[in-house]
Amino acid sequence: MIPTNERPSVTLPEHWTAVVPELEDVPRLGELRGRQAQPFTGSAGYDAATVEAEVAGQMSWTRRQTVVRDADGVIRAWAHAHDRAAGRAVIGVEIDRTLPRDVQDRLAAWCYDWLTEAAVEFARLREQDVTQLDAGAFAGDDTLRGWLTAAGFERARTWWQMSRPVTADDAAPDALPAPKPGVTVRQVAHHDNGLPVAEDLTAVHRVLEEAFRDHFNSYLESFPEFVQRLREDPGHRWNHWWLAFVDDPADPEAEPVPAGALVATVSPADDGGVEGTYVDYLGSTPAARGRGVATAMLHAVVADAAGRGRNRVGLEVDADSPTGAEALYVHLGWRTKYTTESWHRDVRVD
Known part of the structure; x- marks a missing residue:
């Protein structure tokens, strides 16, 4: 069982709580996700069906997640971990970027501690000695990069998100x-x-x-x-x-x-x-x-x-691959819309 309100290294602000999200939280969670992406994708829109599936659909079966509510009950952060495979957990954090920066930093530290414990629990159930935490970030999101670096992650790969008009x-x-x-x-x-x-x-x-x-x-x-x-x-x-x-x-x-x-x-x-x-x-x-x-x-x-x-076909291309696959996609009409990154951290299971 993962404790929800405290971690050894950081605590939530006074009277803030962490709970499992409910179906009624989907619009707010989508809002957090969309606003975090907007400076890099150009849109604050979000896929409501996917967020709902993560919270209360089939996708939730292989995930552990928590939301952080402030003293007024407003959701300010969402942390989610996906049991992607044996020894691999895909994690994500969305934080209300309108909060004071010191509060954002505190929430991020708490969330990454929580996610580390969730990933370790996945690995323990799968009888793994080591697990990889895989987090995504938009290239240029220096705030999120800073949180990941502080949590012990290193940038591992860069990806081009490409689209072709149809x-x-x-x-x-x-x-x-x-x-x-x-x-x-x-x-x-x-x-x-x-x-x-x-x-x-x-x-x-x-x-x-x-x-x-x-x-x-x-x-x-x-x-x-x-x-x-x-x-x-x-x-x-x-x-x-x-x-x-x-x-x-x-x-x-x-x-x-x-x-x-x-x-x-x-x-x-x-x-x-x-x-x-x-x-x-x-x-x-x-x-x-x-x-x-x-x-x-x-x-x-x-x-x-x-x-x-x-009206479009999208795909992701490994920007660091030596194969030069992007040349094929460009030749066939694909263009890069924005760039993302993979950040990794390996954690030993005690």
Whole structure:
């Protein structure tokens, strides 16, 4: 059990309390999240469905969280930890930036202490000796960077958040190039009841595990954990999963093999009321690289988004990767909207 009001190193202001958030708190939590992001994204909007899922939906099942209320009962901070995998906890803190700076700093210190204990509890239940705390920050948010540094975190990676405009013209049959010879792309197969075929789902998981094996901070994730985690997202749709297949040049008569996978979600409506598509995962096996597999899948998801009346496709790119993948995205029309960072801290489980 995690104590809520005090920590050895810092205490909350007098008459302030920490409690588990309730469904009625969603608008205030979304407000805190949106305002914290606004200087860097240009919008104070937030995904209400995601916040609700984190607080009282499927996403809450793998999370521990607390909100800090001031003496008048107003929520001033939200700390949340996601049991992402064995030895990994993804954490986040949203703090009311209108408070005096010394109060913000005090709340941040308390929240990171609380989150450290939550992550240690996750790791202990999973019988891990060490756990990694993974926190995100917007590039340029020096206040949050300062809190993370004070809490013992180090900046580990930089990410470009990119977006490509989509128009109805992208849905035309010849608007986008066809896959290269020997490459085919299709959505995962579905049963008559709309649920996906197991063979295709396991193929997606297998391809992505192989594709990301040599990437930054990669780890093996079991198939059940992978599927459950993705299904928790309110934007999840089974018809947003794609597989790419390649022929064997040495044996043209052989059955094409899975060599690429793309998993996307529905992005919430923008200020104009139009939804978008977001690419959560895109990967191809090492043996298939250089054959245009990634390009073919990106063309497929753009055409799909256009056919659904959406106006954008977003994705995240590792800015520190030596592969130069961003050149492909820029060539295909993606541009960086803003930049984020990953901050890590390893904690030993006593």
